[in-house]
Amino acid sequence: MGIKRRSMLTATTLGLTVSTSTSSQAQSAPQGLKSFGSFHIGGRQASLNGYPITESVFTKGAAPTRVDPNGDFEVEQMYVQYFLPSNQKGKFPLLMWHGGGLTGVCWDTKPDGNPGWMQYFFNAGHSIYVSDAVERGRASWAKYPEIYQGPPFFRTKKEAWEIFRIGPKDSYDVTPSKRIAHKGQLFPTDYFDQFGKQFVPRWTVNDEQTQKAYNALIQKLGPSVVMVHSQAGNFGFHAALAAPDKVKAIIAIEPAGAPAPGPELDKLKGIPILIIWGDYIDTQEVWMRQQPASVNFAKDLNARGGKVDWIDLPKNGIQGNGHMVMMDKNSDQVAALIENWLHKNGLSS
Amino acid sequence: MGIKRRSMLTATTLGLTVSTSTSSQAQSAPQGLKSFGSFHIGGRQASLNGYPITESVFTKGAAPTRVDPNGDFEVEQMYVQYFLPSNQKGKFPLLMWHGGGLTGVCWDTKPDGNPGWMQYFFNAGHSIYVSDAVERGRASWAKYPEIYQGPPFFRTKKEAWEIFRIGPKDSYDVTPSKRIAHKGQLFPTDYFDQFGKQFVPRWTVNDEQTQKAYNALIQKLGPSVVMVHSQAGNFGFHAALAAPDKVKAIIAIEPAGAPAPGPELDKLKGIPILIIWGDYIDTQEVWMRQQPASVNFAKDLNARGGKVDWIDLPKNGIQGNGHMVMMDKNSDQVAALIENWLHKNGLSS
Numbered sequence: 001m002g003i004k005r006r007s008m009l010t011a012t013t014l015g016l017t018v019s020t021s022t023s024s025q026a027q028s029a030p031q032g033l034k035s036f037g038s039f040h041i042g043g044r045q046a047s048l049n050g051y052p053i054t055e056s057v058f059t060k061g062a063a064p065t066r067v068d069p070n071g072d073f074e075v076e077q078m079y080v081q082y083f084l085p086s087n088q089k090g091k092f093p094l095l096m097w098h099g100g101g102l103t104g105v106c107w108d109t110k111p112d113g114n115p116g117w118m119q120y121f122f123n124a125g126h127s128i129y130v131s132d133a134v135e136r137g138r139a140s141w142a143k144y145p146e147i148y149q150g151p152p153f154f155r156t157k158k159e160a161w162e163i164f165r166i167g168p169k170d171s172y173d174v175t176p177s178k179r180i181a182h183k184g185q186l187f188p189t190d191y192f193d194q195f196g197k198q199f200v201p202r203w204t205v206n207d208e209q210t211q212k213a214y215n216a217l218i219q220k221l222g223p224s225v226v227m228v229h230s231q232a233g234n235f236g237f238h239a240a241l242a243a244p245d246k247v248k249a250i251i252a253i254e255p256a257g258a259p260a261p262g263p264e265l266d267k268l269k270g271i272p273i274l275i276i277w278g279d280y281i282d283t284q285e286v287w288m289r290q291q292p293a294s295v296n297f298a299k300d301l302n303a304r305g306g307k308v309d310w311i312d313l314p315k316n317g318i319q320g321n322g323h324m325v326m327m328d329k330n331s332d333q334v335a336a337l338i339e340n341w342l343h344k345n346g347l348s349s
Numbered sequence: 350m351g352i353k354r355r356s357m358l359t360a361t362t363l364g365l366t367v368s369t370s371t372s373s374q375a376q377s378a379p380q381g382l383k384s385f386g387s388f389h390i391g392g393r394q395a396s397l398n399g400y401p402i403t404e405s406v407f408t409k410g411a412a413p414t415r416v417d418p419n420g421d422f423e424v425e426q427m428y429v430q431y432f433l434p435s436n437q438k439g440k441f442p443l444l445m446w447h448g449g450g451l452t453g454v455c456w457d458t459k460p461d462g463n464p465g466w467m468q469y470f471f472n473a474g475h476s477i478y479v480s481d482a483v484e485r486g487r488a489s490w491a492k493y494p495e496i497y498q499g500p501p502f503f504r505t506k507k508e509a510w511e512i513f514r515i516g517p518k519d520s521y522d523v524t525p526s527k528r529i530a531h532k533g534q535l536f537p538t539d540y541f542d543q544f545g546k547q548f549v550p551r552w553t554v555n556d557e558q559t560q561k562a563y564n565a566l567i568q569k570l571g572p573s574v575v576m577v578h579s580q581a582g583n584f585g586f587h588a589a590l591a592a593p594d595k596v597k598a599i600i601a602i603e604p605a606g607a608p609a610p611g612p613e614l615d616k617l618k619g620i621p622i623l624i625i626w627g628d629y630i631d632t633q634e635v636w637m638r639q640q641p642a643s644v645n646f647a648k649d650l651n652a653r654g655g656k657v658d659w660i661d662l663p664k665n666g667i668q669g670n671g672h673m674v675m676m677d678k679n680s681d682q683v684a685a686l687i688e689n690w691l692h693k694n695g696l697s698s
Contacts, residue, residue, distance in 0.1 A: 031382070033381070036385075037457060037464065039458060040543065040547065043546055047523070056502065061607070061608075061642060062605055062638070062642065068505065068508070069503065071505025071508065073545070074506070074542060083385070105387060109387050109388060115386065119386065132487070137486050137487040137489075138452050138454050138481070138487055138549075140549045141549075143503055154492055156418075156420025156421060159420065174421050197423045197489070198487075198489070200489045200490075201490065204405045234410065257410040259410075286414060289412040293410060
């Protein structure tokens with residue numbers, strides 16, 4: 001493909017002992033459940049007027065129902081589900097924010113049926129708040145172009161296979177047995193189609209609304225640790241800029257973007273930030289274009305006296321992780337790195 | 350509105366002692382959590398070809414991404430989240446299937462923040478499987494008209510206010526304080542807009558696909574108790590017709606439809622079925638049209654030697670429940686009726 005392996009974009013010297021041992025918390029028996037539940041947060045009311053009335057049968061065998069599309073709707077809210085452990089070790093709630101085209105499900109049980117990071121960090125004693133961002137999953141979505149300003153996009157399996165760095169460009173095939181993954185790939189490729197069932201449509205026009213809902217969540221929960229993946233990187237960093245007193249740490253897994261360098265970043269100096277990147281970056285143009293944003297962010301923030309730790313997994317002896325690190329076969333190993341980092345920063349006992 | 354109160358559609362004599370006491374299980378301390386997780390089930394691959402390629406910025410500050418809408422997608426799957434208690438009292442898994450325009454969230458924490466039936470039945474010792482049906486919430490949805498055969502419908506707050514029998518026709522107002530609920534209404538009306546954040550778009554063209562996914566869930570889990578609400582009534586009854594050896598009981602909360610009377614119903618003779626209806630039916634044309642389907646179903650099935658119990662809540666001294674019984678202020682009281690019924694049928698110890 002003409003893309004050569006380039007020198008790694010290591011922004012800071014790794015200030016961590018990378019260890020494959022899992023933390024003591026995660027190895028203990030499953031946590032007691034103090035409580036669990038969910039809520040919607042943020043959003044606003046939108047009203048539509050002037051559209052024609054129709055009749056439709058909604059339930060087979062039922063009489064037709066008159067459909068008047070005009071009226072009031074709740075839009076741009078976010079869904080949040082929480083699990084509070086009996087034996088809390090985390091100093092603050094752990095908020096898990098998914099990436100583009102996905103929902104909070106990406107943190108839950110992995111496509112291969114094994115426990116995901118939601119289970120890992122709950123069992124490690126964190127109060128877990130997993131959200132579906134505005135327009136995704138249980139957050140619901142609104143009519144377009146009447147309310148949302150444009151149409152949604154649907155990610156193909158081929159695009160996901162490539163962008164998530166499971167296999168190189170054009171190695172996807174409609175027949176699972178014919179797909180050729182990256183050598184040493186740790187994604188459970190036999191379950192790639194199962195993973196495909198998690199994909200949800202996404203819009204490109206709702207960033208502001210999404211940020212607003214995330215900011216509202218931080219205001220509701222107060223001091224929190226925010227774990228972001230991919231598209232949510234920007235949302236997490238900007239949530240911290242909006243409430244640097246409340247965002248107590250950020251764990252950014254392959255953030256697709258980051259705030260531009262500049263004096264604004266001084267606000268984040270007091271916040272421990274961990275940025276993790278996986279393998280095969282230099283095989284995928286999208287990430288070669290997108291990774292520099294977080295590199296420049298980390299460099300600038302640290303130059304200002306910030307506390308950004310950067311883990312380039314393959315540089316630290318952990319090969320084979322694509323973009324969906326939390327679903328990879330070594331997800332517990334990477335989770336343990338994160339848990340150790342939280343512990344070292346006084347955020348998990 | 351010219352609709353008079355009519356005689357109640359009580360299909361069978363109530364074979365239950367209606368009691369406001371909650372079951373001992375539900376009063377005990379919160380259950381231990383043996384495990385929790387989720388999966389997608391059902392669905393198929395769909396492929397699109399021949400649509401134009403575009404470029405879009407997906408993440409603010411990130412470089413534009415080329416969007417090729419052509420390719421393969423997983424479609425028509427269903428999402429299922431489970432919570433397994435340490436101290437299991439339920440004989441079989443309890444599957445909770447939501448109604449139209451909603452997701453599994455309707456069983457979770459109520460809009461007023463109090464625990465819902467998901468918490469109630471989990472604490473009572475049931476293994477809980479809450480699903481988002483095909484096209485809803487975390488199940489995702491597919492492009493239309495390319496894959497789904499038509500457009501979605503978005504329920505207005507006014508329609509919900511009326512159809513869910515929170516207030517009479519035209520008593521909804523955009524200003525919450527101006528809404529006039531039914532007298533004695535037990536829905537927490539102060540949280541109606543919060544409830545509105547749970548609404549998701551729905552299609553009228555996916556019943557067959559939805560049924561298929563529910564049937565696949567029954568095949569995966571084996572012997573199960575199915576709790577259905579509203580639109581899911583038909584899905585539950587038909588799942589039982591498809592697998593009468595595996596559906597061990599049906600609890601139908603205000604089923605919007607039911608299979609037509611006839612010899613086919615003989616298959617359901619061995620299955621205990623509980624049908625529950627709330628208050629204000631005769632104020633709402635939709636329910637006056639739709640309730641008879643389950644009345645006729647219950648009458649015919651019982652005439653064939655079936656085991657359908659019918660609880661008309663107001664006829665049994667419980668006034669004030671609209672369509673969203675699981676969110677009403679007395680939701681624990683109605684849950685206790687159900688738990689007692691399960692106990693009497695040997696389905697909960």
